[in-house]
Amino acid sequence: xxQVTSPPKxxxxxxxxxxxxxxxxxxxxxxxxxxxxxxxxxxxxxVFLVFPALWVIYLGLTNYRLTGAAAAEPQFVGLDNFVxxxxxxxxxxxxxxxxxxxxGSAVIGQVVLGFTLAWMLKDRRGTLKSVVEGxxxxxxxxPSAVVSFLWVALLDRDAGTLNALLGIxxxxxxxxxxxxxxxxxxxxxxxxxxxxxxxxxxxxxxxxHLESARLAGASGWQQLRDxxxxxxxxxxxxxxxxxxxxxxxxxxxxxxxxxxxxxKSEVLAVHVYKVALQNGDLGYGAxxxxxxxxxxxxxxxxxxxxxxxxx
Amino acid sequence: xxxxxxxxxxxxxxxxxxxxxSLDLTVPDGEFFALLGPSGCGKTTLLRTIAGLxxxxxxxxxxxxxxxxxxxxxxxxxxxxxxxxxxxxHMDVSDNIAYPLRIKKVPKAARHAKAAEVGARLGLxxxxxxxxxxxxxxxxxxxxxxxxxxxxxxxxLFDEPLSNLDARLRLEARxxxxxxxxxxxxxxxxxxxxxxxxLAMADRMAVMEAGHIRQIGTPAEVFQRPANTFVAAFIGSTxxxxxxxxxxxxxxxxxxxxxxxxxxxxxxxTEGEKLVYGVRxxxxxxxxxxxxxxxxxxxVILENLGASHLVTLDVAGVLVQAVVPxxxxxxxxxxxxxxxxxxxxxxxxxxxxxxx
Numbered sequence: 001x002x003q004v005t006s007p008p009k010x011x012x013x014x015x016x017x018x019x020x021x022x023x024x025x026x027x028x029x030x031x032x033x034x035x036x037x038x039x040x041x042x043x044x045x046x047v048f049l050v051f052p053a054l055w056v057i058y059l060g061l062t063n064y065r066l067t068g069a070a071a072a073e074p075q076f077v078g079l080d081n082f083v084x085x086x087x088x089x090x091x092x093x094x095x096x097x098x099x100x101x102x103x104g105s106a107v108i109g110q111v112v113l114g115f116t117l118a119w120m121l122k123d124r125r126g127t128l129k130s131v132v133e134g135x136x137x138x139x140x141x142x143p144s145a146v147v148s149f150l151w152v153a154l155l156d157r158d159a160g161t162l163n164a165l166l167g168i169x170x171x172x173x174x175x176x177x178x179x180x181x182x183x184x185x186x187x188x189x190x191x192x193x194x195x196x197x198x199x200x201x202x203x204x205x206x207x208x209h210l211e212s213a214r215l216a217g218a219s220g221w222q223q224l225r226d227x228x229x230x231x232x233x234x235x236x237x238x239x240x241x242x243x244x245x246x247x248x249x250x251x252x253x254x255x256x257x258x259x260x261x262x263x264k265s266e267v268l269a270v271h272v273y274k275v276a277l278q279n280g281d282l283g284y285g286a287x288x289x290x291x292x293x294x295x296x297x298x299x300x301x302x303x304x305x306x307x308x309x310x311x
Numbered sequence: 312x313x314x315x316x317x318x319x320x321x322x323x324x325x326x327x328x329x330x331x332x333s334l335d336l337t338v339p340d341g342e343f344f345a346l347l348g349p350s351g352c353g354k355t356t357l358l359r360t361i362a363g364l365x366x367x368x369x370x371x372x373x374x375x376x377x378x379x380x381x382x383x384x385x386x387x388x389x390x391x392x393x394x395x396x397x398x399x400x401h402m403d404v405s406d407n408i409a410y411p412l413r414i415k416k417v418p419k420a421a422r423h424a425k426a427a428e429v430g431a432r433l434g435l436x437x438x439x440x441x442x443x444x445x446x447x448x449x450x451x452x453x454x455x456x457x458x459x460x461x462x463x464x465x466x467x468l469f470d471e472p473l474s475n476l477d478a479r480l481r482l483e484a485r486x487x488x489x490x491x492x493x494x495x496x497x498x499x500x501x502x503x504x505x506x507x508x509x510l511a512m513a514d515r516m517a518v519m520e521a522g523h524i525r526q527i528g529t530p531a532e533v534f535q536r537p538a539n540t541f542v543a544a545f546i547g548s549t550x551x552x553x554x555x556x557x558x559x560x561x562x563x564x565x566x567x568x569x570x571x572x573x574x575x576x577x578x579x580x581t582e583g584e585k586l587v588y589g590v591r592x593x594x595x596x597x598x599x600x601x602x603x604x605x606x607x608x609x610x611v612i613l614e615n616l617g618a619s620h621l622v623t624l625d626v627a628g629v630l631v632q633a634v635v636p637x638x639x640x641x642x643x644x645x646x647x648x649x650x651x652x653x654x655x656x657x658x659x660x661x662x663x664x665x666x667x
Contacts (some may be wrong), residue, residue: 034638066432166537169536206395206397208393208394208397209397210394211362211364211384211393211397212385212391212393212397213410213414214364214384214385215362215363215364215385215389215390215391215411215464216384216385216411216414216415217383217384217386217411217414217415218384218385222414226399227399227411230400230401231400294626
């Protein structure tokens with residue numbers, strides 16, 4: 001008890017209103033009404049996400065085809081489709097190409113280029129920054145159809161802009177280097193997201209920490225290693241998670257190379273399209289899609305584990 | 312350890328803002344030096360220019376006889392404590408302290424031994440494995456100090472070293488910092504906006520305003536004989552009385568009262584001259600009885616300062632403040648007589664101190 005040497009003037013006593021009991025039900029709606037609010041969203045998710053996913057898993061267990069007798073009366077074939085997929089060298093070729101595509105265009109291309117751009121533009125103001133950011137974001141927001149037409153025009157064998165610039169007419173980029181072409185294409189296309197994410201993340205690195213490292217004599221690379229990367233670790237992993245999954249499922253390489261030549265750029269998304277819609281083998285395509293879903297899950301769990309692990 | 316010398320140092324920001332205007336300053340070896348001034352006066356810019364974090368537009372920075380104006384911060388052999396301490400959150404205390412040594416490629420065992428030694432000196436032995444996020448503000452400050460000490464730099468720079476601590480801890484840290492600086496004997500420049508902090512800690516201090524240094528001196532000089540009305544108004548926990556005065560023979564007419572000419576200005580004034588008369592409330596003697604040569608008026612405000620009271624008198628419409636020891640405080644409305652101490656009163660002509 002504190003000793004009161006000078007009592008306060010007596011004031012009107014206001015009894016506090018009975019404290020409202022706070023439960024986890026913050027809005028006070030009750031289960032039923034709260035459920036009613038969520039129901040439309042849940043219904044949409046169920047119809048457009050959960051049901052198709054389950055439908056794909058079911059289709060994967062049948063010999064369902066786009067046309068013909070199996071289209072009218074699909075037969076249940078058990079795990080035949082899955083066995084066929086994992087024993088098919090074409091499937092493994094596609095998986096390997098997808099891995100190259102993700103590693104080259106997302107992990108190396110977009111992340112490295114995006115971070116480099118964000119780092120270089122960090123302390124700049126004015127025209128240069130606006131122009132670079134504008135160009136990079138433009139590549140991101142243009143419709144795929146427009147973009148692929150531009151790239152076909154750029155890389156065309158006979159009348160392509162690139163060959164004209166390099167003075168090597170007749171060089172067939174899309175035929176001779178299909179993987180390289182789609183990797184560079186996708187890096188160009190998707191760098192904006194990483195650049196903006198890192199731009200925002202770098203704004204959170206306290207300037208005094210960088211200055212402290214500079215005073216200690218740290219080089220540019222040491223500042224990145226000791227100050228910047230530890231600060232934006234969460235951003236880097238989130239960025240990697242998102243663009244890895246996006247790139248893994250990306251279909252736009254088809255617009256440039258159609259998977260060719262000779263399947264040399266047939267990533268999994270393109271492979272599924274060819275199997276299910278061009279060959280009409282919907283059951284087998286669904287089985288491959290299920291495998292893709294599983295691979296995505298593994299990738300996501302891997303990154304989320306890293307994200308949650310102690311620094 | 313080394314002296315810091317600034318010659319004609321100028322810093323103009325893009326856009327034309329002149330943060331430092333041709334400053335000359337010498338901080339001798341081993342001195343604890345304060346840069347004091349209101350927000351935006353350029354004190355932090357000056358410190359950062361010494362550190363090399365800002366590039367000087369003109370002039371030179373010389374540390375230990377070496378011109379480092381064009382040298383990168385890492386090559387200047389100085390260490391700095393930042394306002395937010397700038398400890399790396401992902402490194403433990405030991406790694407934080409050893410970080411500058413790691414950059415200098417000191418072997419792991421040697422740098423951790425050094426960190427342990429410095430940490431023990433600052434009472435951090437029990438905390439060496441903790442992360443900065445698990446430390447209190449005062450402990451974080453000591454880690455930042457330990458990191459600076461471990462570098463064995465020629466000079467230390469502190470940017471508002473006490474501003475992130477709560478009021479109670481700030482007083483303790485003030486004493487601690489002063490003791491530590493004395494023991495280490497390393498030339499140290501610190502920035503503060505708190506005049507009490509500068510007076511308490513510094514060996515010498517510079518008071519800055521709008522990119523200029525308005526006075527350099529010991530805390531006693533700056534407090535007792537401010538060189539101009541800016542410093543006079545800025546220094547002191549109770550603001551100095553600055554009153555318009557006119558010379559009348561051998562007296563000064565201030566707010567209708569006749570006061571003797573202060574000792575410092577004797578023989579330097581001309582008849583009828585308009586001046587500013589300055590005296591600190593602490594250098595006033597209050598009396599309830601009429602006294603010759605006093606400022607006379609009714610008591611309008613009483614403020615409790617703890618061991619004393621600050622009395623405000625209304626002298627013919629001019630407010631004059633005097634400090635009265637406890638037990639002698641007057642009642643509100645009472646007529647009071649405040650006599651300035653002749654050897655502490657000052658006279659300012661056009662804002663500058665009149666002195667022989």
